[in-house]
Amino acid sequence: MYKFGYVAVLGKPNAGKSTLVNSLVGEKVAIVSNKPQTTRDNIMGVVTGKNFQLAFLDTPGIHRAGTHLDRYMMKNVRTAKAGADVVLYLIDGSKPVDPEEMEHIEKMKKDGLSVIVAKSKSDKKVVNDFASDISFSALTGENLPELLDMLLARLSPSKTKNFLFDEDELTDKPLKFFAAEFVREAALKVLDKEVPHGVAVEVVKFEDGKNLVNIEADLVCSKDSHKGIIIGKGGKTLKEIGSRARASLEEFLNKKVMLKIFVKVEKNWNDNPNKLVVLGYN
Ligand SMILES: Nc1nc2c(ncn2[C@@H]2O[C@H](COP(=O)(O)OP(=O)(O)OP(=O)(O)O)[C@@H](O)[C@H]2O)c(=O)[nH]1
Numbered sequence: 001m002y003k004f005g006y007v008a009v010l011g012k013p014n015a016g017k018s019t020l021v022n023s024l025v026g027e028k029v030a031i032v033s034n035k036p037q038t039t040r041d042n043i044m045g046v047v048t049g050k051n052f053q054l055a056f057l058d059t060p061g062i063h064r065a066g067t068h069l070d071r072y073m074m075k076n077v078r079t080a081k082a083g084a085d086v087v088l089y090l091i092d093g094s095k096p097v098d099p100e101e102m103e104h105i106e107k108m109k110k111d112g113l114s115v116i117v118a119k120s121k122s123d124k125k126v127v128n129d130f131a132s133d134i135s136f137s138a139l140t141g142e143n144l145p146e147l148l149d150m151l152l153a154r155l156s157p158s159k160t161k162n163f164l165f166d167e168d169e170l171t172d173k174p175l176k177f178f179a180a181e182f183v184r185e186a187a188l189k190v191l192d193k194e195v196p197h198g199v200a201v202e203v204v205k206f207e208d209g210k211n212l213v214n215i216e217a218d219l220v221c222s223k224d225s226h227k228g229i230i231i232g233k234g235g236k237t238l239k240e241i242g243s244r245a246r247a248s249l250e251e252f253l254n255k256k257v258m259l260k261i262f263v264k265v266e267k268n269w270n271d272n273p274n275k276l277v278v279l280g281y282n
Pocket residue numbers: 011012013014015016017018019020031032033034035036037038039040059060061062120121122123124136137138139140
């Protein structure tokens with residue numbers, strides 16, 4: 001008997017959704033940072049076993065939408081939910097529970113969705129007593145096999161192999177997407193406060209050579225005042241972003257990478273529907 005299913009991974013910003021998907025897939029398909037609202041797009045991560053295949057959809061963290069970018073992100077959450085066979089809802093066990101979240105979970109169940117509530121970060125001190133179906137740590141791997149079993153138990157078996165993806169197909173995004181995301185991840189790590197949230201990355205050149213990948217990217221920020229912060233004194237901050245992004249891209253692509261980043265200002269791009277489309281959020 002075989003099992004296949006789509007799993008939408010939902011939860012608040014910073015709950016650990018992307019870290020979990022990466023660790024189940026065994027490859028970094030989604031960028032991670034300690035800043036909320038790191039993920040903006042739905043990113044698929046496929047896990048294939050002997051008799052099963054699970055297509056996880058990593059989603060943006062659920063938050064109140066202010067800008068058009070926020071609305072784009074929340075639309076992604078709805079899309080993932082609508083196409084899911086199982087919803088895996090993550091609650092950060094190291095943070096207090098939000099009553100609104102409990103209501104949201106109850107509503108999903110009432111709407112007939114198959115929901116598993118899992119507490120993340122079990123390697124940290126647990127401070128919330130919300131009743132979950134399982135707790136796990138994506139960092140130490142605690143309870144990950146049990147979590148997979150729990151998800152599989154929610155799917156009905158098929159006599160024929162009903163997998164939708166090739167075994168070596170780990171994600172649905174092209175290399176260019178990862179180039180942009182790894183630059184954004186480096187920016188999230190190096191920059192502080194509200195600056196990284198106003199950052200988008202557009203890859204303007206991606207030449208995939210035999211031994212070298214040549215990449216040029218525009219690092220777009222939303223305010224004039226952010227440009228100087230991103231470049232830093234004598235270009236120090238931008239250099240740091242570039243070298244971090246290059247290192248993770250070289251690891252991801254398994255090739256030498258040449259990376260040039262140009263900082264540009266697009267005032268309030270994150271609240272401009274046309275600019276969002278240009279920057280790949282459509
Ligand atoms: N200690 C510990 N930290 C974790 C674990 N999982 C994730 N984190 C940390 O939590 C932070 C957020 O992780 P992400 O995976 O980016 O969270 P997310 O839910 O995808 O966040 P958004 O994309 O913003 O919605 C990062 O600093 C991670 O390193 C875990 O199992 N244990």
